Amino acid sequence: MNLTLKETLVTRSRTLSPWTGFYFLHALLINYALGYPFSLLYAVAFTAFLHLLWRSAPRVQKGLLGIFSSIAALYFPFGQAYGSPNFNTLLALHSTNMEESTEILTIFPWYSYVVGLFIFALGVIAVRRRPEARRGWGKVEYLCLALSAGAWFVAPIQNLAWGGVFKLQDTGYPVFRFAKDVITSNEEVLEEQARMAALSTRKDGWHVVAVKPKYHTYVVVIGESARRDALGAFGGHWDNTPFASSVNGLFFTDYIAASGSTQKSLGLTLNRVVDGKPQYQDNFVTLANRAGFQTWWFSNQGQIGEYDTAIASIAKRADEVxxxxxxxxxxxxxxxxxxxxxxxxxxxxxxxxxxxxIVLHLMGSHPQACDRTQGKYAEFVQSKETSCYLYSVTQTDELLSKLYNQLRNSGDSFSMVYFSDHGLAFKERGKAVQYLAHDDKYQQNFQVPFMVLSSDDKTHRIVKARRSANDFLNFFSQWTGIRAKEIVNRYPFISGKKAPPVYVTNFKLQKVDYNHLASDIFETKSR
Incomplete structure (x- = not known):
């Protein structure tokens, strides 16, 4: 009887040792770091998996934990801001230059790096665990095997039940899901880049049937990361756009961007889209070229290569770049x-x-906003970065004012359109380190300013009808008087007429009903 009791106590002490709690904490933090929703099931199942590996192959367990911990530690700041890996994450990795990478690293709050270091430290502790004498499996090990194996099948079975396909690689284990998402998304990006490179060197397919421009000079100013509610001229709480608030022109107060990041949003906005895929050879620049316009592209955004980003592939089609x-x-x-x-x-x-x-592509309000303004701001709102963001909008307003005066002094008739590629969402909301970053979950990620200023405007007019960036080529055709067989104008863009429902493309390349998105209100708290 005493021997049985002793064996029971030994078994329980092995199962409920401090290492069990350590692995559970480690599993929770790795799950959290990789940007996936919290799951108690996978945290427990991964703990069981680590226990099994320690009993069967301790060196393998140490190696895997070392790798998992390092990746989780490095990805933690990104995971908190941008979530789990997806097409947009990998696209940004491919198309971001050194300057933007540095800015991204400096925008995260300091404690994100502390948590990352803590996760790495846990990995070091796990790797340094001393080996134990080999023992046979007991009931606990077989229970862990059943739990960890069973958890692997949960997500594939759910996918099958919801009308999908049963695939073992669709497991919900965060570490394996992370690897699969990175590999799959990277393949999608490489495939899209290869398609873009092939189309970018191909002759455009426009068939222009009429060219009747109303003005001599057309200017397209593409802004960056400007939320509509950050501009006073579009209903923002701050008087930070004195030029746009007073100039005569058309102001669309319900214009919706195509996606939540620059490359994807402008790829869908500026190109003809067939079956959800941009046809990079058929864009608004090649359309203007085909119509006999002289085209110019001036950019303050980085050019990594000649055709390696959606924007560079369009820009290179202009006569002068x-x-x-x-x-x-x-x-x-x-x-x-x-x-x-x-x-x-x-x-x-x-x-x-x-x-x-003439096309101008701005850096505008791209994070980190304080780098755009050299740390300057007009009014403190919640955090320095938020305050700089509001002032970066003022800088863009000043640029538009100067460009408008250049156009007026040129002596030619003109029309100028300004819009932003996408908005941003608040991170670390309500804290002293509050900042804005790319996202795709909120309406404000797609709510952007859109205004048209022409040499013959007499009034400051507001257009409340909803418009989508997916219809930009329709606008461009009507605006410039260039008609082409490939562009079917379903409704007059510059009007108050109702347009079809608006869908946006999220970071997983899924079409989402804009009306179903949540809201991310711009708080007006000042010091």
Missing amino acids: QFLKSGDFEADKNTKDEALLKMTAQVFATQRTPPQL
């Missing part, structure tokens, strides 16, 4: 958007016979 940044390490400088005005001034200095299309 200039990038303030080339994207290589030595050329990465925090250049100001205002430098683009020197280029436009040179264009306006010479009289030109053909109609003109």
Whole structure:
């Protein structure tokens, strides 16, 4: 009887040792770090899996834990801001230059790095665990095997039950799901880049049937990361856009971006889209070229290569192209958007016979906003970064004012459109380190300003009808008077008429009903 009791106590002490709690804590933190929703099932199942590996192959367990801990520690700040890996995450990794990478690393709160270091420290402790004498499996080990194996099948069975396909690789274990998501998303990005490269060198397929421009000069200003509710001219709480708030023109107060990140959003906005895929050879620049316009592209965004981003592939189709940044390490400088005005001034200095299309691509309010403003802000709102963000909007407003005056002084008739590629969402809301970052869960990630200023405008007009960036080519066709067989105008864009329902593309490349998204209100708390 005493021997049986002793064996029972020994078994329980082995099962409920401090290492069991340690592995459970480690599993929870790794789950949290990789950006997936919390799951008690997978935390317990992964703990059981680690226990089994320690009993059967301790060296393998140490190696895997070392790898898992390192990845989780490195990814933790990104996971809290952007969630688990997806197409957009990998696309950003491929298309982000050195300067943007540095800015991203400095925007995360300091304690995100502390938690990352803590996860790494747990991994070091796990790797340094001393080996124990080999023992045979007992009831606990067989129970752990059943639990960890059973948990592997939960997600595949759910997918099958919901009308999907049963695939073992669709397991919900965070570490394995992370690996699968990275590999799958990376393959999708490489496939899209290969398709883009092939189409970017192909002749466009536009069939222009009429060209009747109303103005001589057309200017498209593409903003960056500007939420509509951050602009006073579009209902924001701050008087930070004195030019846009007073100038005559058209102001669309319900314009919705196509996606939540630059490359995907503009890829869907500026190109003809067939079956959800941008046709990179058929974009608004090649359409203007085909119609006999002289085209210019001036950019303050990085150019990594000639055709390796959706925007670079469009820009290179213009007659004249200039990038303030080339994207290589030595050329990465925090250049100001205002430098683009020197280029436009040179264009306006010479009289030109053909109609003109000039495109300016700004850095605008791209995170980190305080890098855009050199730390300057007009009013403190919740955090320094939020305050800088609001002031970055003022800087863009000043640029638009100067560009507008250049156009007026040129002596030619003109029309200028300004819109932002996407909005942002608040992270660490309500804290002293509050900042804004890319997201796809909220309406504000897609609510952006859109305004059209023309030389013959007499009033400041508001258009409340909802418009989608997916219909930008329809707008461009109606605006410039360029009609093409490939563009079917379903409704007059510049009007108060109701348009079809708006769908946006999330970071997993899924079409989502804009009305079903949650809200991310811009709090007005000031110091």
